[in-house]
Amino acid sequence: MAIARFWRETPRRYNLGGSRCLVCQSVYFPPRTVCPTCSTHRQSIGKMEPLQLSGDGEVVSYTVVHEAAIGFEMQVPYVLALVRTTEGPLLTGQVVNVVPDEMRVGLKVRATFRKLREEGPAGVIHYGYKFAPREEAEAGPRAGREAEPAPAHSPDVSRARA
Numbered sequence: 001m002a003i004a005r006f007w008r009e010t011p012r013r014y015n016l017g018g019s020r021c022l023v024c025q026s027v028y029f030p031p032r033t034v035c036p037t038c039s040t041h042r043q044s045i046g047k048m049e050p051l052q053l054s055g056d057g058e059v060v061s062y063t064v065v066h067e068a069a070i071g072f073e074m075q076v077p078y079v080l081a082l083v084r085t086t087e088g089p090l091l092t093g094q095v096v097n098v099v100p101d102e103m104r105v106g107l108k109v110r111a112t113f114r115k116l117r118e119e120g121p122a123g124v125i126h127y128g129y130k131f132a133p134r135e136e137a138e139a140g141p142r143a144g145r146e147a148e149p150a151p152a153h154s155p156d157v158s159r160a161r162a
């Protein structure tokens with residue numbers, strides 16, 4: 001992927017910002033401007049609203065990768081999982097803080113944001129989401145049912161000057 005395209009997409013990748021169709025309530029990530037689910041796409045024009053994914057989900061499928069891609073040699077073996085988010089969209093990502101033997105379908109995970117790789121001497125750093133077991137994410141003094149708010153970097157329109 002070209003660098004320019006990567007950076008253009010970075011805000012929504014980083015924030016898991018998706019979109020929801022107000023006609024059929026389908027949720028999409030990456031966000032869409034037109035809903036492909038509605039019987040005629042014209043129905044959803046102007047009816048798509050931004051939706052922030054919580055990052056919480058459940059593993060529906062996974063694989064243990066032993067042969068790493070270039071740039072990931074230090075991380076094998078690692079777990080790559082297909083995660084069904086609570087909002088609906090499927091995300092693919094690495095699962096960290098878990099040994100392959102502990103992986104199972106149905107494992108509850110939460111997205112975290114990690115450095116994916118650095119590129120070349122200029123040190124361009126790619127960030128993206130990864131997943132970690134949710135039990136671990138909730139361990140500690142702040143354990144509880146309250147979900148941590150997902151990082152949000154949306155423009156603060158409330159401070160816009162009149």
Ligand SMILES: [Zn+2]
Nearest residue numbers: 021024035038
């Ligand atoms: Zn729709």
